[in-house]
């Protein structure tokens with residue numbers, strides 16, 4: 065089969081959606097070790113039968129709802145490439161908003177010789193911690209995750225980006241390993257926020273393939289944020305900026321929670337689609 069026919073077959077097999085086209089191109093490019101432009105420019109090139117069969121096996125996984133990033137073991141986030149597999153959530157583009165917010169804070173408070181302390185809670189693949197460290201020099205990042213297997217992946221990415229000196233990763237249930245009275249300039253968290261009962265907006269493929277510990281935050285989705293806010297209060301953890309991501313429809317619940325734990329200085333921000341997505345608290 066030639067490249068053009070392999071792609072045509074794949075798109076039909078996956079159901080002729082826009083995603084089917086994109087996914088087919090990414091997976092075929094991965095199998096052949098070439099980029100999308102190559103596929104377009106070499107449509108008449110013959111594909112080895114062994115590779116066609118391998119491609120079809122991957123297509124079955126895509127049809128079964130598995131994220132393409134788990135097949136290619138790669139996901140772009142904030143312009144950087146991350147190793148991902150089923151041990152971690154696939155980084156989402158909306159999470160780049162958290163990185164933007166933190167970088168803006170760091171840049172506008174930068175002082176010659178100052179080294180900021182940043183804490184990333186629920187680091188997963190390490191995408192937030194690494195995107196921050198790659199884009200602003202004067203900081204040390206502590207990255208935490210409860211999942212040992214997620215930490216293995218974060219370590220792969222830290223090494224891949226040569227950030228062993230800048231990003232330290234530890235296993236911790238939320239802030240358990242943080243000392244009482246410890247101070248950070250920034251705490252950033254993208255904790256699991258899908259509710260088991262309320263706010264249960266999750267696609268079948270996501271729930272089936274991505275780790276449950278990365279998705280669910282109790283019945284209303286906010287259990288882990290509540291627990292972390294309580295730990296911050298109990299341990300008197302200091303911060304100048306605390307930012308976190310939350311899900312569709314949770315803005316009002318978050319406002320109630322934030323006003324309970326922080327008297328003032330908090331705000332909710334929406335994404336480009338106008339959906340409330342992120343909270344920021346000034347300490």
Ligand SMILES: C[S@@+](CC[C@H](N)C(=O)[O-])C[C@H]1O[C@@H](n2cnc3c(N)ncnc32)[C@H](O)[C@@H]1O
Nearest residue numbers: 155186187188209210211237238254256277278
């Ligand atoms: C929504 S994912 C976010 C991953 C990554 N930071 C990102 O933005 O793509 C949530 C992460 O929080 C971790 N997590 C879940 N419960 C936790 C807890 N109690 N303490 C620390 N991390 C937790 C999960 O293992 C998962 O890696």
